Amino acid sequence: MSRRVGWLLLALLAAGPPLALAAGQPFYVDIMTRLVCLAAAATSLNFILGHGGMISFGHAAYIGIGAYAVGIPAYYGLHDGWLHLLLAVCCSALFALATGVIALRTRGVYFIMITMAFAQMVFFAIVSIEEYGGDDGLVIDIRSEFPLLDLEDGLTLYYVCFALLLGTLYLVHRLMRSRFGMVIEGAKGNERRMAALGFAFYRHRLAAYTLAGALCGLSGAMLGNFTNFISPEMMDWTRSGELIFMVVLGGAGALFGPLIGAAAFLLLEELLSGWTVYWQLPFGVLLILVVLFARGGLAGLLEGRRG
Amino acid sequence: MDAGLVAAQLLNGLQLGVLLFLLASGLTLIFGIMDFVNLAHGSLYMVGAYLCAELTDATGSFLLAVALALPATALVGAAVELLVVRRLYRRDHLDHVLATFGLILCFDALVQMIWGPEGMAIRLPAWADGQQHLPGGLVFPTYRLLIIGAGLAVAAGLYVLVVRTKLGMRIRAGASNPAMAGALGIDIGRLFTLVFALGAVMAGLAGMMIAPITEASIGMGNEIIITAFVVVIVGGIGSIRGAFVAALLIGLIDTMGRSFLDMALKLAMSAQAAETSAPALSAMLIYILMAAVLAFRPQGLFPPKTR
Numbered sequence: 001m002s003r004r005v006g007w008l009l010l011a012l013l014a015a016g017p018p019l020a021l022a023a024g025q026p027f028y029v030d031i032m033t034r035l036v037c038l039a040a041a042a043t044s045l046n047f048i049l050g051h052g053g054m055i056s057f058g059h060a061a062y063i064g065i066g067a068y069a070v071g072i073p074a075y076y077g078l079h080d081g082w083l084h085l086l087l088a089v090c091c092s093a094l095f096a097l098a099t100g101v102i103a104l105r106t107r108g109v110y111f112i113m114i115t116m117a118f119a120q121m122v123f124f125a126i127v128s129i130e131e132y133g134g135d136d137g138l139v140i141d142i143r144s145e146f147p148l149l150d151l152e153d154g155l156t157l158y159y160v161c162f163a164l165l166l167g168t169l170y171l172v173h174r175l176m177r178s179r180f181g182m183v184i185e186g187a188k189g190n191e192r193r194m195a196a197l198g199f200a201f202y203r204h205r206l207a208a209y210t211l212a213g214a215l216c217g218l219s220g221a222m223l224g225n226f227t228n229f230i231s232p233e234m235m236d237w238t239r240s241g242e243l244i245f246m247v248v249l250g251g252a253g254a255l256f257g258p259l260i261g262a263a264a265f266l267l268l269e270e271l272l273s274g275w276t277v278y279w280q281l282p283f284g285v286l287l288i289l290v291v292l293f294a295r296g297g298l299a300g301l302l303e304g305r306r307g
Numbered sequence: 308m309d310a311g312l313v314a315a316q317l318l319n320g321l322q323l324g325v326l327l328f329l330l331a332s333g334l335t336l337i338f339g340i341m342d343f344v345n346l347a348h349g350s351l352y353m354v355g356a357y358l359c360a361e362l363t364d365a366t367g368s369f370l371l372a373v374a375l376a377l378p379a380t381a382l383v384g385a386a387v388e389l390l391v392v393r394r395l396y397r398r399d400h401l402d403h404v405l406a407t408f409g410l411i412l413c414f415d416a417l418v419q420m421i422w423g424p425e426g427m428a429i430r431l432p433a434w435a436d437g438q439q440h441l442p443g444g445l446v447f448p449t450y451r452l453l454i455i456g457a458g459l460a461v462a463a464g465l466y467v468l469v470v471r472t473k474l475g476m477r478i479r480a481g482a483s484n485p486a487m488a489g490a491l492g493i494d495i496g497r498l499f500t501l502v503f504a505l506g507a508v509m510a511g512l513a514g515m516m517i518a519p520i521t522e523a524s525i526g527m528g529n530e531i532i533i534t535a536f537v538v539v540i541v542g543g544i545g546s547i548r549g550a551f552v553a554a555l556l557i558g559l560i561d562t563m564g565r566s567f568l569d570m571a572l573k574l575a576m577s578a579q580a581a582e583t584s585a586p587a588l589s590a591m592l593i594y595i596l597m598a599a600v601l602a603f604r605p606q607g608l609f610p611p612k613t614r
Contacts, residue, residue: 055401102598105605109344109400109544113536114601120533121594128586237533241346241408248405278420284412291406292394 002298006256009263010166017158026154030226033158035266037223040165042246042258044215047172049244050252051181052208053188054104057112058119059243062092062213064235066220068126071138071230081144081151084221092217093210095122100209104202116237126232137231144225151225161222165259168215173255175211184208249290250298260298314445316566317559322451324558325458329513330535331542331550332465333506339545340482340502343392344400346407348510348535349528350414351387355380355511356523357418360427369432373515377508384507388500396499415525426524454516461512462551469547478502482545534561537597543607553608557593564589 013032020028041063048054069088073079099118103111127135143151151157175181187194187201194201224230233239242265250261268286272279294301334348358379362372387410395406435450469475480488481498489495514528521527538557542549569585576584600608 049401055404057404099598102601106601109338110540110601110605112344112400112404113540114597117533117537117540117594117597121591124590125587128590129583130586131583238408238411238529241404244401245405245408248401252401278416280412281416281420284409284416287409287412288391288406291398291402291409292391 002251002254002256002260006259009256009259013162013165017155021155029154029158031266031270033154033161033226034223035262036158036161036165037219037226038243038246038266039259039262040161040168040222041216041219042243042250042262043165043168043172044212044219045243046247046252046258047175047215048184048208048212049247050254050257051172051176051188052184052205054205054209055112055244056115056209056212057237057240057244058099058115058117059212059216060235060237060239061095061119061122062216063220063223063239064122064126064230064232065092065095066217066222067224067227067230067234068132068138069217070144070221070224071140072132074140074142074144075132075138079142079145081146081149084144085218088217088221089214092220093214096210096213097206100206100213104205104209116240119235119240120237123232123235123237126235133231135232137229137233140224140228140230143228144221157222157226161226164218164222168219169255169259171215176255180204180207245287257298264298311443311445312566314443315447316562318447318451318455320559320562321555322454322458322558323562324555325455325462326513326517327531327535327538327558328462328551328554329458329509329516330531331538331554332462332547333509334535335539335542335545335547335550336478336502337506338539340478340485341392341396341499343396344403344407345392345506346404346532347387347410347414348506349530349532350411351380351384351507351510352514352528352531353418353523353525354383354414354514355507356514356518356527357422357427358511359515360429360518360523361422363429369429369435369519373512376515377512380511381504381508384504384511385500387507388503392503393496393499411529418525422523424525426522427518428522429519431519450519457512457516461509465509465547474501534593537593539607541597541600541607543609546607546609549607549609557596560596561589561593564592568592 013036016032017029020026020032041059044062045056045059048056066088069091070084073084073087095118099115103114103118106114126132132138143157145151149156149160151160176185183194183199183201183204186197186199187205191201220234223234246261246265247258248261249264250259251257268283269279272282276282330348330352334345337343337345337348355376358376359369359372362375362379363369366372366375391406391410395403431450435453437449438446439449439452441447467475469478477488477493477498480491480493481495481502485495488498510528514523534557538550538553541557542551542553565586568589569581572581572585572588575581604610
């Protein structure tokens with residue numbers, strides 16, 4: 001059932017923007033661009049959180065790193081898109097690798113707090129560099145330049161982001177069917193058993209953690225391109241919390257869970273913030289209720305626990 | 308280097324360390340005893356600051372306001388425990404962080420509803436507002452000295468409470484084996500509420516003490532809580548002694564790094580390079596320290612014996 005909703009959402013996202021433009025509502029294209037970028041980021045988080053059981057509370061750092069991998073070269077007049085993407089992937093992967101080596105030696109609550117602290121380290125480092133705007137952020141005048149593609153056109157940008165989402169979903173889908181994915185999932189279920197079976201799952205985990213970081217860096221690069229303005233606020237730890245909420249709301253460990261979660265998240269945000277300036281209050285209450293009463297998230301509900 | 312400046316910064320570092328201890332000791336107590344990760348601990352810090360600001364306005368006396376705000380913060384903490392936290396003890400850490408993340412959203416919105424989006428300043432009474440001439444020709448604000456003194460007194464009081472009193476004995480029993488403590492006739496449910504309220508009081512006190520310097524503002528807890536997490540990790544989760552040592556260490560390192568790192572770097576590199584890299588590096592210093600500690604001691608400096 002959640003599969004069907006996921007495919008439905010994808011079909012909607014594939015056909016939606018031209019229809020929105022035809023109806024004279026470019027605003028919806030903006031929302032959908034943000035949605036596909038965040039859904040791609042949440043899908044990369046789901047790979048380690050939902051499938052791997054690694055509760056990373058610092059995933060927004062990679063969004064920030066990816067965004068600054070576009071912003072800082074652009075600040076120096078380098079607009080080559082491939083360079084931006086290469087930088088986004090490499091910097092995110094390197095940061096994930098370096099922090100993962102330490103964080104993955106720990107378990108449980110240590111892991112949560114450490115990933116959070118490392119993300120905050122990047123946050124404060126960027127805040128303190130005044131050359132790149134510090135707290136105030138950085139404006140991206142010209143979007144990444146690719147041959148044949150013009151990202152200044154909203155629709156083109158959207159479909160590039162959409163392709164990234166599809167690619168991320170496909171990659172995670174394939175990985176979870178591979179031996180590598182099975183080891184990750186097995187280690188989540190029972191570490192000792194996996195060790196007894198002879199799997200050195202630390203290395204698998206580190207590879208998964210690095211890959212998830214690199215994928216999220218790409219979403220960050222696209223998000224930076226989309227907003228034309230990047231600031232440390234993009235990687236504040238509360239952003240990481242929102243990503244986790246998207247994953248859990250949709251259903252951790254389900255392929256389309258993060259997509260459904262991100263869609264529900266943005267929808268709620270739009271509805272509630274249009275309704276009251278204090279939208280965070282019903283939002284927070286809802287989050288608590290989801291945790292208390294809807295384990296398995298929306299995907300869990302859709303799987304038919306009704307009967 | 309000016310010896311007076313170094314001494315003044317040492318005292319500033321000590322002041323930050325004391326505040327961090329007040330926050331971290333509650334976090335580590337709650338984790339050590341209930342195995343509960345409380346992201347919303349920073350919200351109680353904020354609530355304490357706002358209550359104190361409101362009561363200072365109402366009563367005209369800062370001291371009276373603190374005396375009234377402390378039990379009020381305890382009540383808020385107890386209410387949070389009874390309404391939400393209590394239902395989560397049996398859940399995993401992911402549920403803890405998500406639900407308490409929801410609590411943060413609720414608290415931030417509620418404070419904004421009650422006190423508005425602007426911060427609230429607290430005026431210090433005349434006796435606390437001056438300067439003190441310390442031995443060695445050093446001049447230091449009276450109020451900052453009061454913070455250090457009060458913080459150290461609370462730390463001593465907490466030590467006596469946990470080690471010398473009957474309540475402390477129950478707390479330690481609950482920490483090492485809740486099921487056994489319950490079987491021996493200790494009301495575990497009430498003990499947990501009490502410990503949560505105690506943590507809330509200490510977080511609230513930290514907020515009240517800092518508010519006259521920085522003013523009470525929305526989200527004030529969300530930044531310092533990460534530093535408090537670093538303290539808890541470095542000290543060893545569940546260890547109050549570890550939290551004390553780590554809090555002072557991190558308070559001093561952070562403050563000294565921000566003040567003197569550029570001078571230290573100038574010894575090794577050109578003045579310009581030092582001036583650009585020092586702010587970023589000093590912002591990252593405590594996280595680097597955390598990584599270094601974890602690389603050698605994954606359980607922190609003082610891992611509690613019972614775990």
